[in-house]
Amino acid sequence: MPTSAKDDTTVKKGKILIIDDQKSAACLLKTLLNQIGYTDISMVQTAPQAIAACQHCAFDLLFVDYHLSPPLTGCELIAMLRLNNAIKPACGIVMTSGDHTSEAILTSLSIAPDAFIHKPISLGVVREKVTATLLSNQYCQTIYDTRQYNTDLAIEQCREMLSQVGNNRKLAGLLLDMLLAEERWEEAAKEAEQRLTSTPHPRLYLYQARAWYHLGHKEQAIRLLQQQLQHHPLAIELYDFLSDFLAESGHVDEALNIALKAHRQTPCIAQRTLRVAKLAADTNNHQLLFECGRSLAANQPITDPAWLDNLARYTAIIEKVYFRHHSPFFSRQLMSELEIIHRRLASRLPPAQLNTLTSFGHIYQARLGINQRPLDAKRHLLIGLSYFFSQTNKLPSAIIADALPLLIHLGEISLLGLCHYAITQQAPIGPHSQQRLDDIRQQPLLINAIKSAEKRLLEAESLKQPAPADALQVYRQVLRDYPYSSEANLGKLECLYLLGEDSDAQLIDGVKSLSLMPLPPQLSRRRQSLFDKLTARRTAAAQAVTPACLANAEN
Template sequence: MDTEQKAGLNQLTILVIDDCKTSTVLIRQQLISLGADTNNITCVHSASEALSTAKSRFYSCLIVDYHLSYNFTGVELINLMSRAKVISDTTAVLMISGDASQETVLTALSGRVRYMLTKPLQTKALKARILAGMKEQTDLANVEQQLCKLNKVSLNELISIKRQYPNSLNVESLLIDTLVEQQMHSDLEAFLPFCSTKDHASKVCAEAFLLLHKGQLQQAAMTLSDFVTRNPLCLRAIDNLTGLYESLNELNTAFTYAYRAFELTPSSSQRMITAVRITSKLGNLSKLYELGHTFAQKVSATDSLWLNAMFSYVDFIMEHFKKLNTPQSRKEMLHNLNTMFLLIHRQLHTQQRVALSAFKQLTQCRLLLTDGEPEKAHKKLLFALSHYYENLYKMPLVMLRHSLPLLEHFGELSIRHSLVLLSRSNTSDHKLLLEEKDHPRDFSQERYPFSIEMKLLSLCNDDALKKNQAEQNTVQYLQKCSLPPNWNMWLNDYISGAFSTTLPPPFDIRATQGEAS
């Protein structure tokens, strides 16, 4: 054991985060009785205090209450602190809670959190968990550093690392997962005999992975199923079993497992999408609505993928909306979607609500277009994008990608061009998905009757400068649309009589980029 751990708690710096001041006082007293230095214990009572405190001092251990506020958990705080880089790879995290429900425990024991204690805390158990957490986190950080230094992962290197930590299941799991991720099938098969005889999630999932690679799908499913029967709360095995049964097209069985995993962790966007995808294949609309509502009530404001999950959900909803034949069934679907929007709105902070509003308008655009109301759909599209007119760089990439085909459909090709340029400067990950397109030869009012670009170009033409009824109708139509800033300025100049006969680009991308930076 490391020197720090041999000395007990007296060398550790500990941050206690609990909204209950009485609780922090009690924990502080327990830590002092265990030998912790009074000057090394900091107690805070909110997420904002925790973030600011962690920025000014290194803490080797965090003790975090699960329920920090009405709709903010300790897990969300740890996610925020990890993304903000204010806790290190060696920092141990201990979650505490007076709530020992399955949902709380399983949601808490994810990612960086490996231990959880139920209030009131037993002093002896508190010390044991802190020291065990410190050792495991340090071991994992050391192993990850060793793996990063390897030019190429080899079986001999992994066996050597395994022997350095013979009793650590976490290190063993990390090594197994490394082989699985790199799809080193033969090395994985040779490595498993060096592992502990005790079954654990990584080992069993790896065994199923090898059976799957050999084409033995039913045997792989049986291996996972037996393990889940003995370990009904092992989410990783349940997730793997769900995917396996889905690949076998045994959708009812796949849904049973997917729904179980989602019920246990309803704030998980990935598990929601898995359950929704399988439910969509089964055509069970009532269950599809239920999944959407449950996720909307539980979604975490710190989940960076919440908007991606909502777009994926609506993609599945749209597939069914197109097939609904009666006004009543379509009305029911729209009602359920609206309920979902209301529920999720309560869970998000102000900036996220802007994205939600834009997402809602974009969803309405798609629904209206499917329902045969293109003019209304077009206005909804522009209104959705207008949330980001002042700073395009704040537009989420998932929203940008969903907007491009709609802009092309309506003939808003210059706006589309601006968004493609934006995506190229934003991230390299999406460059290959977004190809540049020239204006088509038949770029005309007949093909794109609602295109604001088409209407603005018609005003630029000398023939259209005459004050006739058609021109007045065009101006009135444009005034009711959410125009990009440069086009809005041009239209105002046109109305005042002082304007350029050349239509400017819809956005000043360079200026927008400057604001973003």
């Protein structure tokens, strides 16, 4: 960067947060910062304290120790803060660590911090990193502000700023990110090439490769990344894009080998684990696929709300493999592996999250069994959702997205309405959940069919008291399309009760069969009401028969 470490008089003295579970290390860093003129400094020791602090104050710079106390590492904390927009886009991130292992360094670099400082920390290093980071982010904040209302203007503003301050790596990265986001591939390729003449950094080569790939120069982009990894084997982000490019170009085995290298160097990065899992499934490497599941359960950050979405993405990969292989042995092996993953996750999750995991476990069992064992699948589905019957607004989007296709298939209209309302109240929605929802939206025949069923159920409900025979016919029409629909089956039983067509014993058996699984509150009350009426009528009939029997006996 053009600004030297001594040129800190041009930098605004921002608000700084130190996150370190070792109080002595945090106090030492605070003293060093005080010595170079920074006084607005807060200190916290845990991830929850850091989250609370960031929610109440817009910090300009975070010093984050890599090894925080469990359950989160520093990198996982930063990823969560960014995902939840708890820090400004231009907030500076300086990772600190006494751990010199490649895993710690590479995992830290995976979140793209502004700087990484090894402990013990010296005054000169602090001055250099803080000055450079705050000055770069000062430039970037101006661009971020403009980008909110005019991306084209932000791009031009960024170019102008770069011409004034020189080759500022973060500012150049922001410019290239905007060009790629706007799909201005040729401009991005030229910009990267221009920057590379003065700063041959691996990340700039990555920008160039991405632009080339989208311009159709796929083999050239792949070769460029392969060459760069020979020179920079620790540039972990290059592995990710090279693996994706190879897979998209049909070189799946080679893509898997590249993805596996990145995963093994940073096992706690869930996206890399999932990339390996998908490629393992594509190459029928089932053992590696199962290893990925165990790694995901053991290493992904479980306090991050994304843990469930990551699990859903993994089970979606498993689901495709499950339906591709019809061997009973393989099915049992797969279910056994899912059980191991479930138990490992359960051992790490806080008690408040266990119901969510159990709920999701029932949902994916329903998805796997819906074709061969629809009634059993329905039972799992309703048990899974029953954990949230009294608080549907807290239904996680990953559970809703995986449950919705099943609810449509089974004709569970009431639960569809509850889930639809719950999903509209949530933001942001994870990428897997969003993909599931988009898949449903792209099936208009399916949507129209379930809307038609909903109208017929409303019609039947309005006919039930004045004309139960007509209502019964409508319910039976719905059941021809959706034979397992709870509303239609319950409505049919109510009409038969009103008409007196079946014996009370048969009707009670029908109600009991509906009692084998939980129902949402409104349907549960209807079921109980019908059961009570049938029981009362049966009791009254028995009492009426008894005196008649006695009279006959006397005669």
